[in-house]
Amino acid sequence: xxxPRFPDRVVRVALYDRANPTADKAPEDGWLHYMERxxxxxxxxxxxxxxxxxxxxxxxxxxxxxxxxxxxxxxxSGLHExxxxxxxSELSDHRVGGSIRTLYRRILAEGxxxxxxxxxxxxEDNFMLRGDTIVAxxxxxxxxxx
Numbered sequence: 666x667x668x669p670r671f672p673d674r675v676v677r678v679a680l681y682d683r684a685n686p687t688a689d690k691a692p693e694d695g696w697l698h699y700m701e702r703x704x705x706x707x708x709x710x711x712x713x714x715x716x717x718x719x720x721x722x723x724x725x726x727x728x729x730x731x732x733x734x735x736x737x738x739x740x741x742s743g744l745h746e747x748x749x750x751x752x753x754s755e756l757s758d759h760r761v762g763g764s765i766r767t768l769y770r771r772i773l774a775e776g777x778x779x780x781x782x783x784x785x786x787x788x789e790d791n792f793m794l795r796g797d798t799i800v801a802x803x804x805x806x807x808x809x810x811x
Contacts, residue, residue, distance in 0.1 A: 668727065674715065677726040695783060695805035697724065702775055703768070710768045712793075712800050731793035731800055739789040742799060744769065765799050772804045783807035 668674035681694040703711050713729040734742075744765075769787075776785035786806040793802050 668730075673730050674727055675730050677728060678723060679726075680723045693782070693807040694724075695786060695807045696726075696803050698779075698783070698807060699801075699803065699805050703771070706768075708764060708768050709795075709798050710765045710800055712795075712802055729795065731795055731802065734789060734792050734794050734799065736789065738794075739792065744787065744792065744799070765801075768801060772801065776805060779805070779807075781808065 666676050666678075668676050677696075679694070679696065681697065697717075700714060700717065704714060712731065715727040715729075716725075718725045772785055772787065776783070783806050785804055787801075787804055791801065791803040793800050
């Protein structure tokens with residue numbers, strides 16, 4: 666939703682299961698996991714986050730406003746093919762710049778390390794644009810424990 670005072674920011678509100686922490690006490694939420702692992706990255710492909718406030722059953726984030734990525738640009742980027750058909754074969758043709766390719770590889774590696782806890786969630790709704798720059802906004806899913 667739009668930020669009430671800053672037109673270049675949005676407010677994100679999401680539910681999470683704080684009562685079901687991982688071994689390091691972090692809640693099992695894909696977006697929070699992404700910010701924990703990549704939020705301090707200097708990559709221009711990670712969203713700018715101004716604040717994260719955790720509550721008992723939800724969290725509130727103040728972050729930069731981004732634009733939806735047009736589907737034709739998503740198709741041209743090669744990111745969807747890289748995920749579904751194999752990273753190296755599809756990204757090696759340089760349709761995607763080196764820095765997003767590096768972040769994408771790091772996301773896939775981190776997803777593999779999550780094992781049964783979760784994995785990469787790299788469909789077009791989890792990428793947005795800051796001007797001409799592709800931003801990975803929510804590239805992980807987490808499974809809820811039974």
